[in-house]
Amino acid sequence: MKQKKTRVAIQGIKASFHEEAAFKFFGKDIETIECNSFKQTCDSLERKESDFVIMAIENSIAGSLLPNYTLIREYNFAVVGEVYLPIQLHLMALPGVKFEDIKYATSHPIAIRQCVDFFDDFPHIQVIESNDTAACAKRIKEEQLTDTVAIANTLAAELYGLNIIERRIESNKKNYTRFLVLKQDKTEDLKEINKASICFQVGNHVGALSKVLNIFADQDVNLTKIQSMPVLGKRNEYYFYVDMEWSNMEQYDKAIRQTLKYTVNFNIMGEYLKNDKV
Structure with missing residues (x-):
């Protein structure tokens, strides 16, 4: 019986940078599902018309794609991997x-x-x-x-x-985009994890955020990115999206347990293997 190909939803059409990133992560033997928007890629995954979504999250020149953070949180998808793609134009x-x-x-x-x-x-x-x-x-x-x-x-x-x-008409030759690999549910069979993407809110008082960040520092967990996003319709309230890496799993687990005491709406969006080769 012929094995079904992995279906990966991409924003754009075949030969777009999203498809190139999908090939880099999964290999070329996949079926790419073309979508007109990032929201459509999420709808495709939610309806089980695809197995994964590959979604750009930041570019080294253009910065973060903020609406995509909101999509990942609202659809409650799991981040199961990442891929960095050099952008050569x-x-x-x-x-x-x-x-x-x-x-x-x-x-x-x-x-x-x-x-x-x-x-x-x-x-x-x-x-x-x-x-x-x-x-x-x-x-x-x-x-x-x-x-x-x-x-x-x-x-x-x-x-x-x-x-x-x-060839290579881009102004900055060290231009790359980071993509996240999304799945409906968290993958339990990942043997090796050393990176996580989490999301939380803290109280609006002096030292609330620094207390949380210091917990990770004390446990030797390296924070590689912090992105804040306003909570819709709420003044002075923010979601903090944090990427982190560690070499000692026990220290990471301890940091997460301690963080829960000082945060609300805490969510581990995904734990996966760091994959930052460009």
Whole structure:
């Protein structure tokens, strides 16, 4: 009997950076479920139309994708992994198109922002925003646009048969995006865990947050990220999203137990294996 492929919901279409991140984490033998928005990826997982969601959570230039933190918390999905993807952006066009033929360049707004230095040198090229990097490449192929280039990854060039006419046009060559891997339920069979994503609130009084942070410091648990988000409709109330790493599991467990005394709405969003190779 043929084994069913793992189904991974991605925001965007095939050959988008989300699909590239999914391939990096799961390998290429997966079925990607294309979704128009991050909310749609969550709906797909909730309806069991996919087994996992891969979701961008931060970019080293553009910063955190704040709405995605809210989605993970509201859907109550488990974070079961992470993947870091270097964002390499290329200019691609139909075969035979030369650089001097180009009048328009099209891509996702964040990708465009990452290439502003390049386009400053070519003011005659009109830059047009679109909803997805790979979709821009697909449109050039389908509509046979000879005056337009897409800014996308090599995966998109290969899939849609485009030529890369200028490589690595991103301004910052150390640009990467971190993606989280989400599942409906926590995975109990993870043999090795050394990283966690948690969420909590603290009282609005002097030293409330520092007390919690000091508990982790005392137990040698390294906090790698803290992100605050206002609680909707409540003044001066915040959710704190914290990523942490440890080398001693007992110390991590002890820190979590102690933290519970000083927090409300405490939630371990996921415990997983650190995977920060770019």
